[in-house]
Amino acid sequence: MKNAIEGSNSGTPAMEYQEGTIVPMVDLEISGECNLHCPTCWGTPPDMRQEHEFSDWLAMLGKLKASYGLESIALTGGEPLMIPGIDGFIEEAHEEVGLNINLLTNAVFLGEHFSTVKPHLSSLSIPLDGSTEEINRKSRGRDHYQVAVDWIARLSREHPELPLKVGTVVSAANFSDIRDIGEVLLAQGFGDRVSNPGTWKLYQATAFGAQQESPIWRARGVTGQDFDQLVQQAVDRFQGRINVTGLSTSEVGGYCIIVRPNGNVVTNSLQDGREHLLATNIFEDTEGAMESIAAYHVKTRGVQRMATSYLSQGLH
Numbered sequence: 001m002k003n004a005i006e007g008s009n010s011g012t013p014a015m016e017y018q019e020g021t022i023v024p025m026v027d028l029e030i031s032g033e034c035n036l037h038c039p040t041c042w043g044t045p046p047d048m049r050q051e052h053e054f055s056d057w058l059a060m061l062g063k064l065k066a067s068y069g070l071e072s073i074a075l076t077g078g079e080p081l082m083i084p085g086i087d088g089f090i091e092e093a094h095e096e097v098g099l100n101i102n103l104l105t106n107a108v109f110l111g112e113h114f115s116t117v118k119p120h121l122s123s124l125s126i127p128l129d130g131s132t133e134e135i136n137r138k139s140r141g142r143d144h145y146q147v148a149v150d151w152i153a154r155l156s157r158e159h160p161e162l163p164l165k166v167g168t169v170v171s172a173a174n175f176s177d178i179r180d181i182g183e184v185l186l187a188q189g190f191g192d193r194v195s196n197p198g199t200w201k202l203y204q205a206t207a208f209g210a211q212q213e214s215p216i217w218r219a220r221g222v223t224g225q226d227f228d229q230l231v232q233q234a235v236d237r238f239q240g241r242i243n244v245t246g247l248s249t250s251e252v253g254g255y256c257i258i259v260r261p262n263g264n265v266v267t268n269s270l271q272d273g274r275e276h277l278l279a280t281n282i283f284e285d286t287e288g289a290m291e292s293i294a295a296y297h298v299k300t301r302g303v304q305r306m307a308t309s310y311l312s313q314g315l316h
């Protein structure tokens with residue numbers, strides 16, 4: 001099947017996409033439930049819980065793979081490891097549907113799942129927002145710092161074959177702490193993953209929608225210029241030891257394809273800081289949903305191979 005996508009509103013020439021080439025990755029938010037309450041959360045609202053059976057999710061993913069070239073999913077939320085039965089879903093999505101699974105988790109429940117899910121994972125992403133319990137707590141709450149640091153150490157030393165990303169949301173709460181967070185990572189062996197280096201990604205704290213009106217967000221904001229300078233300092237300082245990358249607010253948005261727990265497909269566009277519903281519901285009309293996604297992306301970005309994910313765009 002061949003589909004023509006018109007970019008008429010933006011002056012983009014009509015583009016064509018071949019079936020099987022356009023959606024290599026989507027972010028799945030099966031449930032918004034989370035044990036943490038990070039004020040900078042970009043995830044699905046916590047009151048949005050799982051609405052569809054795993055069998056429905058797997059069938060939908062199978063359709064996306066067969067017809068739209070889906071290769072990978074980023075499993076996010078919410079905290080995915082809080083969803084009952086998630087281990088079986090990960091195994092089936094990998095073994096039966098044939099997808100690469102990238103798990104974004106705050107790591108608090110990782111110990112209960114790791115040995116089961118590890119054989120099915122292509123990568124793991126863990127947040128760390130401070131070099132100490134006190135600083136990390138400002139962004140992640142209690143009971144997160146030590147578990148995150150312990151997992152970074154364990155994954156670096158015992159499982160260097162599993163790609164690992166550490167994400168840090170840079171805000172006024174930890175702006176002066178970034179260098180020390182890097183030192184903590186080095187102390188855990190993150191810099192010793194020579195054959196499979198870990199990535200440390202810095203994100204400029206970015207408010208979506210109503211967050212833009214929040215006093216908490218106003219107090220936490222950092223300018224794009226300050227953020228860019230900070231990233232460059234981190235890149236220079238840790239060169240050859242940690243692969244540091246940065247993502248500023250101006251670069252975020254417009255590429256993620258996020259499937260919410262109810263099946264609605266959205267993207268976060270920071271041009272106006274709001275979520276855009278791209279299609280009514282991917283379970284009700286998979287083909288219609290995918291075609292409106294393609295039309296949206298061609299119109300706004302002029303790209304054919306369009307999906308990246310939270311792995312590169314946003315943060316758990």
Ligand code: SF4
Binds near residue numbers: 035042079
């Ligand atoms: S950022 Fe992640 S860990 Fe924090 S509340 Fe949101 S989903 Fe939970």
